[in-house]
Amino acid sequence: MLRNFQDIREAARKEGKKRIVLTPSGPEGGPEALYDAVREGWVTPVFIGERSAADKTLREKGFSAHDFEIISEQDPRKCVMLALDMVRGKKADIVMQGTMENQLFLDLVLDREKGLMQGRVASFVSIFDPPTLDRLTMITDAYINNNPSITEKIAITENAIKLARVLGIGSPKIAALSAIEQVNPAIPSTMDAAILSKMAERKQFGDVIIEGPLDIDCAVSGKAAVRKGVQSSVTGQVDIYLVPNVEAGYLTAQISVFIAGMPMAGVLMGTSHPVIIHVPITSGENKLVEIALAVLLSGR
Numbered sequence: 306m307l308r309n310f311q312d313i314r315e316a317a318r319k320e321g322k323k324r325i326v327l328t329p330s331g332p333e334g335g336p337e338a339l340y341d342a343v344r345e346g347w348v349t350p351v352f353i354g355e356r357s358a359a360d361k362t363l364r365e366k367g368f369s370a371h372d373f374e375i376i377s378e379q380d381p382r383k384c385v386m387l388a389l390d391m392v393r394g395k396k397a398d399i400v401m402q403g404t405m406e407n408q409l410f411l412d413l414v415l416d417r418e419k420g421l422m423q424g425r426v427a428s429f430v431s432i433f434d435p436p437t438l439d440r441l442t443m444i445t446d447a448y449i450n451n452n453p454s455i456t457e458k459i460a461i462t463e464n465a466i467k468l469a470r471v472l473g474i475g476s477p478k479i480a481a482l483s484a485i486e487q488v489n490p491a492i493p494s495t496m497d498a499a500i501l502s503k504m505a506e507r508k509q510f511g512d513v514i515i516e517g518p519l520d521i522d523c524a525v526s527g528k529a530a531v532r533k534g535v536q537s538s539v540t541g542q543v544d545i546y547l548v549p550n551v552e553a554g555y556l557t558a559q560i561s562v563f564i565a566g567m568p569m570a571g572v573l574m575g576t577s578h579p580v581i582i583h584v585p586i587t588s589g590e591n592k593l594v595e596i597a598l599a600v601l602l603s604g605r
Contacts, residue, residue, distance in 0.1 A: 306473035317597035323398040329384035330354030331404035334362030338592035392578040398603040401581040426460035427575035447554035464574035477544040480524035481517025494549035570594035
């Protein structure tokens with residue numbers, strides 16, 4: 306079981322080199338984390354974009370053009386489509402977002418005909434390395450799905466479970482969050498949480514425990530849960546927090562990073578190949594963890 310970000314980086318080192326495509330690459334080249342991953346020996350890089358600028362950047366970073374494959378293409382959309390073709394054709398393993406705006410990049414990557422959509426729903430999992438815990442903690446969906454239906458929440462849950470397995474969490478404990486810990490038809494997220502909990506009870510997700518609905522108080526504190534009449538092995542031991550909507554997920558992630566100071570990395574799940582996207586609250590240092598996660602996910 307991988308318990309912290311250092312464990313993730315160490316695990317990536319044992320995987321062997323993966324071929325990563327940065328697209329579209331711009332005048333500034335790639336993020337520093339990409340060059341660090343090359344130095345660590347995790348990845349072999351491909352730049353698709355501005356060739357002359359990439360050559361200059363590589364020299365400044367201490368690399369030569371022979372260390373990177375550079376494909377010259379001026380059109381940003383064509384850059385991304387070339388990268389998608391490469392991973393579909395098994396000529397690359399990972400796609401990394403370059404200079405393109407987030408929504409346009411996601412639209413291309415998640416296109417059901419020409420993109421990399423594999424599952425029913427793509428979702429984003431924020432992974433935290435809390436200094437007070439000896440384990441990783443996840444929140445989903447924190448970026449992609451605005452107001453997911455119960456059908457979409459099932460897929461979001463399945464995506465998070467797949468990631469938990471890669472991290473070595475054999476029986477993940479999931480808190481299906483809502484505003485309160487009681488089922489109330491006036492609050493739809495409590496109904497969704499109850500459905501997911503019953504599905505898990507009947508082993509529809511495999512070896513998983515889902516408790517819900519839970520408010521955040523019950524989820525993080527076993528004592529608070531008992532005080533409110535909730536008894537579960539999930540409370541106080543949560544691996545995955547399943548939020549009711551993207552506002553709750555992204556705000557929770559922001560508070561965790563900016564106020565609590567927790568290190569965060571993120572993973573896009575539901576695609577046929579790992580895709581590293583830009584999420585503004587991920588630090589440059591933890592972007593290296595995202596590359597390590599993509600290496601671990603590649604081929605799984």
